[in-house]
Amino acid sequence: MLKNPGEIQSKIDATLKPQSIVLGDTEATIHVVNALRKRQLSYNVIGLMEGSDPALSAETIIISAHYDHDGLAAGGGIYHGADDNGSGTVGVVALAKAFMKNPAKPKRSILFAVYAAEERGLLGAYYYAAHPLRPLATTRAVINFDMIGRDEAPSPQTDGLIEIPKDTANRLNLIGALYSPDYDQTVKQQNKAIGLTLLLTAMSAVHNIPAVYLNVGRNFGLRPAEFVSRVLYPAVAPRLILASRITLGVAWLVVVAAEMIAVNSGLGFLIIDARNAGNRYDLVVAGMIIIGLIGLLLDLAMRSLERLKFVRWGYSEE
Numbered sequence: 001m002l003k004n005p006g007e008i009q010s011k012i013d014a015t016l017k018p019q020s021i022v023l024g025d026t027e028a029t030i031h032v033v034n035a036l037r038k039r040q041l042s043y044n045v046i047g048l049m050e051g052s053d054p055a056l057s058a059e060t061i062i063i064s065a066h067y068d069h070d071g072l073a074a075g076g077g078i079y080h081g082a083d084d085n086g087s088g089t090v091g092v093v094a095l096a097k098a099f100m101k102n103p104a105k106p107k108r109s110i111l112f113a114v115y116a117a118e119e120r121g122l123l124g125a126y127y128y129a130a131h132p133l134r135p136l137a138t139t140r141a142v143i144n145f146d147m148i149g150r151d152e153a154p155s156p157q158t159d160g161l162i163e164i165p166k167d168t169a170n171r172l173n174l175i176g177a178l179y180s181p182d183y184d185q186t187v188k189q190q191n192k193a194i195g196l197t198l199l200l201t202a203m204s205a206v207h208n209i210p211a212v213y214l215n216v217g218r219n220f221g222l223r224p225a226e227f228v229s230r231v232l233y234p235a236v237a238p239r240l241i242l243a244s245r246i247t248l249g250v251a252w253l254v255v256v257a258a259e260m261i262a263v264n265s266g267l268g269f270l271i272i273d274a275r276n277a278g279n280r281y282d283l284v285v286a287g288m289i290i291i292g293l294i295g296l297l298l299d300l301a302m303r304s305l306e307r308l309k310f311v312r313w314g315y316s317e318e
């Protein structure tokens, strides 16, 4: 029976649990209306450094940050934004200065951008994406800096989501590196000389969810030795067993054939000897049966390897 929305709301408030129910043939329409409209003028501030390579300078790398914060609090007071995101803004300006001073110029053009109104919903960045100054098709990467100035301390935002170690002075959170193997690799390679503790996360890290799936696409999150023992070896083991069965079968035939031709002992020799000693075909047939049985037993022994647990997946259950 359908409860009324008020009842459902009270139950959610009381239990803090979802109260899901099937609504059957129901259509729902949602109209979203902005209750508050505020018109303000704000500016993105952008500078371009032309690339040095005639062929590649048409391509763009964006180095960006937002420079706004939350302003005045309703009950008086001010939301301070030194870390979020005075730090990122200064970082972009410092990088622009460093790139200009460096006589070795990058091949691609670099667009240094600080955006407005990020805290109101990424408005400055949305505006740039809608009115790009350089073609988006040849914009190869965006590296955005946010809150690069603090040693992160536990806060309500991180509670229950990530554990903040005591010392974070040397730690760098990189969001989105997991989407780009090239970027991921470059960062790790460059960091070898710098030695920061990297925390690589996917985009879900807007809520600071740590990446438990580090490198999941390439090695299932296993260390190289584990990758060999737990993935690679079990993958090839069933084929190795099959190859060994064939090899052993052929080897057994070679042994028998060699006994027939070259030595004076063994089952092969017995068959030749029985035929030469007055056509004792009963002995010939008995010898051949024994040879066959031994071959069969050898193969059965090899097949027993198929019952090992770590290769079971390679054989269908009958």
Ligand SMILES: [Zn+2]
Residues within 6 Å of the ligand: 066, 084, 085, 118, 146, 147
């Ligand atoms: Zn920010």
